[in-house]
Amino acid sequence: MTRGSQLRGKTAFVGAATFGCGEAPGYTSIEIAAEAARLAIADAGLKTSDMDGLFICMPNDFLAGLTIAEYLGIRPRMTNSSRTGGSAFLTHAEWAMLALDAGLIDYALICYGSNQRTGAGKLVAAQVPSPFEAPYRPNNPVASYALAASRHMYEYGTTSEQLASVAVAARQWANLNPDAFRQGPLSIEDVLATRMVSDPLHAADCCLITDGGAAVVMTRADRAKDLRQTPVALLGAASATWHIEIAQLADLTVSAAQESGRRAFAQAGVSPAEIDVVNLYDAFTINTIMFLEDLGFCAKGEGGPFVASGAIAPGGSLPVNTNGGGLSFCHPGMYGLFTMIESIRQLRGEAGDRQIAGAKLALAHGNGGTLSSQATCILGVPDTV
Amino acid sequence: MTQAPPTATYFKSLADGKFMIQRSPSTGEWVFYPRMIAPRTGAVDLEWAEPSGLGTVYATTVKRMKPPAENVNVAIVELDEGPRLMTHVQSMPAEDVFIGLRVRARIVDGPDDGKIVVFEPDSAE
Numbered sequence: 001m002t003r004g005s006q007l008r009g010k011t012a013f014v015g016a017a018t019f020g021c022g023e024a025p026g027y028t029s030i031e032i033a034a035e036a037a038r039l040a041i042a043d044a045g046l047k048t049s050d051m052d053g054l055f056i057c058m059p060n061d062f063l064a065g066l067t068i069a070e071y072l073g074i075r076p077r078m079t080n081s082s083r084t085g086g087s088a089f090l091t092h093a094e095w096a097m098l099a100l101d102a103g104l105i106d107y108a109l110i111c112y113g114s115n116q117r118t119g120a121g122k123l124v125a126a127q128v129p130s131p132f133e134a135p136y137r138p139n140n141p142v143a144s145y146a147l148a149a150s151r152h153m154y155e156y157g158t159t160s161e162q163l164a165s166v167a168v169a170a171r172q173w174a175n176l177n178p179d180a181f182r183q184g185p186l187s188i189e190d191v192l193a194t195r196m197v198s199d200p201l202h203a204a205d206c207c208l209i210t211d212g213g214a215a216v217v218m219t220r221a222d223r224a225k226d227l228r229q230t231p232v233a234l235l236g237a238a239s240a241t242w243h244i245e246i247a248q249l250a251d252l253t254v255s256a257a258q259e260s261g262r263r264a265f266a267q268a269g270v271s272p273a274e275i276d277v278v279n280l281y282d283a284f285t286i287n288t289i290m291f292l293e294d295l296g297f298c299a300k301g302e303g304g305p306f307v308a309s310g311a312i313a314p315g316g317s318l319p320v321n322t323n324g325g326g327l328s329f330c331h332p333g334m335y336g337l338f339t340m341i342e343s344i345r346q347l348r349g350e351a352g353d354r355q356i357a358g359a360k361l362a363l364a365h366g367n368g369g370t371l372s373s374q375a376t377c378i379l380g381v382p383d384t385v
Numbered sequence: 386m387t388q389a390p391p392t393a394t395y396f397k398s399l400a401d402g403k404f405m406i407q408r409s410p411s412t413g414e415w416v417f418y419p420r421m422i423a424p425r426t427g428a429v430d431l432e433w434a435e436p437s438g439l440g441t442v443y444a445t446t447v448k449r450m451k452p453p454a455e456n457v458n459v460a461i462v463e464l465d466e467g468p469r470l471m472t473h474v475q476s477m478p479a480e481d482v483f484i485g486l487r488v489r490a491r492i493v494d495g496p497d498d499g500k501i502v503v504f505e506p507d508s509a510e
Contacts, residue, residue: 131392132418133471135495138459139448146446147461154444154484198459199447199480245418247461247471252444 005267009385011097012224012231015044015217016344021330022181024211025118029059032213033113034071040215045228046107051217053078053105055092059114059124059333068111078105083126085368086281087239089214089337090375094237096218106219110340113213114332123209124333127369130245139198142206142284144246144370146198149286151252153200155301158289160200162304164191166285167204167327169313174324176314176354181210182328205285207326207335214337216344221385232347233385235361236268239375246370253301256374257294257365264376265296270361272296275378277346277356278318279339280365282325288312291365292320295376314354322346322354336366336375343379360384388431391419399500404438404490406468407431417468438490439507440464447479458482462504476505 017039020032027035033056041048054076058064065081078099084091089110096108116124125140138144152158168188174180186204194203224231240256240263243249265271272295280295282288289303297318298306306312312320323329323342330338343362345351361384364377388394391407395418398405407416409428416423416431423431440462448457458479463469474482475491488504495501 130418131396135497135499135501136459136471136473137448137457137496138471143446143448143459147444147459150446150484151444196447196449198449199445201446245471247469248418252461 005269007097007101008235008267008269009233010221011100011218012221012233013216013340013344013379014219014224014227014229014231015040015046016341017043017215018338018341019213020113021179021212022210023118024115027115029113029115029119030061030067030071031113032115032211033058033068033111033215036113036213036215037068037072037109037111040111040217041109043229044217046217048072049074050107051109052076053096053099053108055080055096055108055110057081057083057088057112057334059116060126084239084241084373084375086283086334086336087366087368087373087375088334089340090237090364090366090377091239093218093234093340093377094239094375097234097237100218100220106223108218109215110218110337111213111215112334112337114334115211116333117209117211133245133247141370142198142201145284145286146201147246148252148290148371149200152286152290155253156304158304160192161188162308163200163205163285163289164188165308166282166288167191169307170282170321170325170327172313173322173354174328177324177329180324180329181208182324201284201286207283207331208328210330210332212330212332214341216337216340230348231382232344233380233382234377235270235380235384236264236378237376238263238267239373241373244369244372249371253290255290255294255371257291257376260374260376261295261365264378268378270378275361275363276359277322277343277362278320279323279342279362280321281335281339281367282321282327283335283367285327287367288320291367295363295365319356322351322356336368339364339366340377347379347381386429388421391421394433395419396499398433399492399502402492403435404492404502405433405435408434415464415466415468417464417470436464436466440488440490440504442474442482442484442486442488443469445474445482445484456480462488470502473503474505475503
């Protein structure tokens with residue numbers, strides 16, 4: 001038995017919450033994160049003082065672990081402000097799994113908050129510009145993803161209509177989610193009629209810029225079963241990093257999700273065909289296509305036809321981003337934690353009109369940088385352990 | 386042997402009118418961007434050499450600007466020697482740049498103080 005499979009189901013998510021998704025005017029980012037944390041801890045039926053492991057990544061507070069410890073007035077045994085961009089929170093779950101299993105901590109709080117919409121008014125980037133990219137003034141991050149999309153189109157014949165169908169599916173899910181920031185009808189023609197930002201990506205191919213915070217609480221399986229909520233088991237967690245500048249990615253049509261996914265599936269002992277719901281980081285429509293391919297839900301190059309078939313939309317064979325995703329639900333800058341929140345809600349059966357009946361296994365996938373850091377978590381209901 | 390500062394050396398060469406990148410004689414591999422050690426191989430025998438300046442567009446996008454500003458091409462060019470770099474393809478409409486286009490390097494003034502490498506269609510082909 002591998003070390004990975006020994007960790008399967010040893011830890012669980014026992015609390016989850018969001019706060020301020022969309023617009024939270026007047027709040028600072030740490031206030032949004034702290035409120036999400038309070039709600040997640042209450043959801044678990046625990047006390048703030050129970051949290052002895054803190055995991056956090058904030059828009060531009062590089063010592064956020066210290067900030068949140070002070071803010072909550074606790075003295076954690078482990079503080080982790082590790083940054084990998086929007087995938088950070090899934091890597092936090094991976095580290096929390098290890099630390100909990102090793103007995104170094106008993107309760108891990110993973111949290112995030114951002115007021116980028118009402119505070120900064122634009123995407124707050126934490127990436128240091130490269131001296132070899134910056135002089136070309138790429139309109140990052142969209143330029144990097146547009147370059148990847150151009151290559152995907154060139155190699156596989158992926159079309160603008162197929163990209164647009166990702167945004168349409170996300171909107172259809174968002175229309176079932178009362179908390180979604182962007183709602184209303186959206187057609188492929190509507191997407192293609194929006195302003196071209198960086199060819200081939202239109203404005204509606206790009207994620208929202210919103211406020212929002214989220215938090216989850218993890219503990220070991222033995223403690224989890226005595227808490228308020230039905231625990232959601234962490235069956236597998238893996239991450240991979242291949243590059244940071246888009247020009248350094250060996251094949252612009254293949255991300256490190258191929259590697260993080262393969263390892264997470266191996267750890268969980270399940271296959272893509274068994275997954276009931278997928279929540280992935282759709283910063284741009286090309287992400288959904290690439291990640292579905294890289295994670296093994298369809299073959300490389302077939303992502304375009306797959307999403308255009310309606311497979312990922314409500315009523316389709318593979319529900320993807322059932323909250324509406326970063327494209328229509330909310331995107332406060334580093335969206336990764338929301339892929340875990342929606343997976344937990346689906347597996348707890350709390351997703352209301354968008355609930356996937358009988359969902360037992362969910363995959364959450366985060367992306368950081370410019371297709372750079374990839375992190376995958378596989379979650380399951382108790383009887384999958 | 387420890388490299389002279391790679392980033393500074395690169396931009397100094399451009400300022401002197403030469404597009405120079407690193408190459409490792411032991412592995413035969415060309416390297417971009419400039420580094421203290423070669424990626425993957427860890428080779429430390431990096432030396433500066435002038436590539437052919439010829440390459441092929443690997444990926445391309447158009448940064449759409451609000452008029453009257455003109456749209457700007459942003460591309461990744463694969464040098465014939467192997468490495469890729471972010472750049473602009475110029476001397477043609479930004480929207481007309483396509484993957485597979487053969488291009489040739491040119492040194493121009495960058496948006497800040499230094500010089501940068503851009504590309505234009507290689508008329509010889």
